Amino acid sequence: MSISGKSSFKKSKIQGVGIGLRSCHYQSIIQHKPRIPWFEVISDNYMIEGGPELNYLESIRNDYPIVMHGVGMSVGSVDDLNMDYLGKLRSLKERFEPAWISDHLCWVSADKRYFHDLLPLPYTQESIDHVAKRVQRVQNVLGERILLENVSNYMTYKANEMTEWEFLSNVAEAADCNILLDINNVYVSSYNHKFDPFLYLNEIPVNRVKQFHLAGYQDKGLYLFDSHSEKVKPPVWDLYEFAVTKFGSIPTLIEWDDDIPSLSDLLTEANKASKIIWK
Amino acid sequence: MLKEIQQVFADDFSSNSSEFLKYIGGGGCEEMSSCSPAPKFIGLDAIQGLEIYRESIIAGLARSLTEIYPVCVKLIGLESFSLLAYRYSENYPSSSPSLINYGQKFSAFLNSIPQMGVALPYFPDVAALELLVHNAYYASSGSDIDLFRFNQLTPSKQSKVVFDLTPSFGLVSSEFPIKHIWEVSQDGADDEIVSLDEGADFLAVHRFGNEVRIESLSAELYLFLGEMCKGLTLSEALSSVLNEFNEFDFQASIQLALDKGFIYGFHVQN
Ligand SMILES: [Fe+2]
Numbered sequence: 001m002s003i004s005g006k007s008s009f010k011k012s013k014i015q016g017v018g019i020g021l022r023s024c025h026y027q028s029i030i031q032h033k034p035r036i037p038w039f040e041v042i043s044d045n046y047m048i049e050g051g052p053e054l055n056y057l058e059s060i061r062n063d064y065p066i067v068m069h070g071v072g073m074s075v076g077s078v079d080d081l082n083m084d085y086l087g088k089l090r091s092l093k094e095r096f097e098p099a100w101i102s103d104h105l106c107w108v109s110a111d112k113r114y115f116h117d118l119l120p121l122p123y124t125q126e127s128i129d130h131v132a133k134r135v136q137r138v139q140n141v142l143g144e145r146i147l148l149e150n151v152s153n154y155m156t157y158k159a160n161e162m163t164e165w166e167f168l169s170n171v172a173e174a175a176d177c178n179i180l181l182d183i184n185n186v187y188v189s190s191y192n193h194k195f196d197p198f199l200y201l202n203e204i205p206v207n208r209v210k211q212f213h214l215a216g217y218q219d220k221g222l223y224l225f226d227s228h229s230e231k232v233k234p235p236v237w238d239l240y241e242f243a244v245t246k247f248g249s250i251p252t253l254i255e256w257d258d259d260i261p262s263l264s265d266l267l268t269e270a271n272k273a274s275k276i277i278w279k
Numbered sequence: 280m281l282k283e284i285q286q287v288f289a290d291d292f293s294s295n296s297s298e299f300l301k302y303i304g305g306g307g308c309e310e311m312s313s314c315s316p317a318p319k320f321i322g323l324d325a326i327q328g329l330e331i332y333r334e335s336i337i338a339g340l341a342r343s344l345t346e347i348y349p350v351c352v353k354l355i356g357l358e359s360f361s362l363l364a365y366r367y368s369e370n371y372p373s374s375s376p377s378l379i380n381y382g383q384k385f386s387a388f389l390n391s392i393p394q395m396g397v398a399l400p401y402f403p404d405v406a407a408l409e410l411l412v413h414n415a416y417y418a419s420s421g422s423d424i425d426l427f428r429f430n431q432l433t434p435s436k437q438s439k440v441v442f443d444l445t446p447s448f449g450l451v452s453s454e455f456p457i458k459h460i461w462e463v464s465q466d467g468a469d470d471e472i473v474s475l476d477e478g479a480d481f482l483a484v485h486r487f488g489n490e491v492r493i494e495s496l497s498a499e500l501y502l503f504l505g506e507m508c509k510g511l512t513l514s515e516a517l518s519s520v521l522n523e524f525n526e527f528d529f530q531a532s533i534q535l536a537l538d539k540g541f542i543y544g545f546h547v548q549n
Contacts, residue, residue, distance in 0.1 A: 044376060044377050044378075044379075045377075045379070047376075047377055048377075048379060048417040049417060049418050049419035049446065050417070050418060050419035050420045050446075051416050051417050051418060051419075051420075051447075051486065051489070052416070052489040053416075053417070055489065072376030072377060073376075074376070076281075077285065078281055078282045078285050079285075082376055085376050107285060108376070109376070110285035110286060110288055110289040111285070111286060111289035111290075112374060113289050113292070113372040113373065113374065114372075114373040114374065114375060114376055115292075115336045115373075116336065116339050116340065116343075116373060116378055116381075117332060117335050117336045117339055119288070119332065121281070122280065122281065122284065122302075124280070124281075126280055126281055127281060130281055154323055154327075154328045154331040154332060155303045155323065155325065155328030155329060155331075155332065156303060156304050156323075156325075156328070157284075157302055157303055157304070158302060158303065158304045159280055159284075159302065192323050193323070222323065222327065223323050223327070223331070225331070
């Protein structure tokens with residue numbers, strides 16, 4: 001028997017299919033401790049001074065491993081890096097010990113104004129150099145390699161010098177960071193810009209991809225919209241199967257942010273992914 | 280180029296123009312038929328693409344307001360609230376990476392709408408109350424005041440004391456019964472009609488443990504706490520209140536503020 005003086009978070013590995021931690025599920029998770037291998041936590045929601053949210057997170061963290069996913073880093077912005085934001089992220093990392101931290105390959109702010117939307121960058125060498133420099137600074141502050149996620153895309157810059165998959169791969173290489181590959185975003189962008197999503201996946205370096213996202217889109221007729229409010233759609237499941245064969249059984253997250261269903265419905269969706277990942 | 284693109288995008292938002300379109304390509308039959316050998320841009324055209332982002336940005340900000348102001352949503356319905364939230368979102372940029380901090384000027388915005396005073400005179404005050412509740416929920420916890428140290432001060436030092444109010448603390452007043460309106464708008468509350476003639480409200484909002492509390496105050500205690508929020512010393516706050524309410528019970532008021540946990544520290548002003 002061993003007795004430790006101070007309780008410490010379990011450093012379990014992130015494996016299998018996790019779900020996003022949302023406040024409407026706190027009570028149910030704390031009470032019933034459902035069999036979920038890990039949670040993805042939106043870091044921005046916990047960059048607060050105090051209050052119950054941090055207590056809930058702490059209590060859930062005691063029972064589950066987590067990864068942290070952010071939307072406010074704005075690595076693609078030309079505004080100065082928000083050091084207050086990074087400081088808070090570092091504090092969260094130290095307090096909650098996520099297995100890793102991720103954000104998006106995009107810009108969410110300009111001229112000190114936050115749009116809170118994942119705006120795409122032009123696929124140029126200038127963007128690669130800019131993002132790589134900023135990611136390296138972020139990684140220095142956090143003391144670890146981060147994951148950058150591909151965003152869904154609805155517009156094409158005239159200045160583009162390469163494809164999106166080349167851009168993502170080049171950024172990861174230049175910044176020496178990892179990739180969170182959102183399979184739904186690949187599909188949505190491929191539909192909106194008429195490219196082959198399988199070709200996209202084929203061109204991404206295997207060694208950089210550490211996590212997948214799966215989510216539902218809305219069919220708006222002319223285009224697909226990454227709404228995070230629906231079940232994962234059949235073509236995205238197909239693409240996911242292909243991704244698993246290419247990249248392996250990478251930890252996968254079911255993302256659902258709007259019209260959030262019950263925990264058991266989310267678990268049904270997660271089980272579908274588990275069947276593919278462990279096939 | 281990157282700097283220029285982002286600046287133009289931001290400027291477009293402020294000036295409601297579409298200069299940004301010059302940076303993006305798009306589909307459309309003309310471009311596709313004239314491009315040879317292969318069209319570079321197919322799929323969504325530039326105008327459609329930009330519109331999707333604009334709509335998504337404004338909708339995202341507006342949605343965050345529905346989360347901060349759920350009682351306001353209930354009072355006028357989601358559709359009407361969304362109209363107001365969209366108007367606010369178009370005119371009030373977010374300066375924080377976190378949406379939790381958005382919507383701080385919503386009550387002032389509502390007050391600036393000329394018809395509001397006639398149609399829903401209490402509505403901006405309810406919004407002000409909801410913002411305090413929201414902010415209190417995310418505020419840091421205060422510690423307990425060191426009363427022993429306070430009691431050891433000489434009377435002249437005590438008069439120069441400035442109390443620190445707990446970080447979640449906020450004050451709001453209204454000529455309408457906004458606390459009652461807030462209470463009957465909570466999930467699970469009994470169906471109840473609130474009469475606007477019930478009288479004015481002087482309220483303090485703070486968090487006690489995990490629970491955000493709304494406390495009704497007397498007009499004089501409200502004024503006294505308001506003066507303390509401004510950083511006035513005890514004697515300054517007291518004389519200000521006595522100017523208006525000569526029967527103000529200072530001892531009882533301080534005791535109440537301490538018992539409720541409004542005060543968590545103090546310093547002596549030189
Ligand atoms: Fe994602």
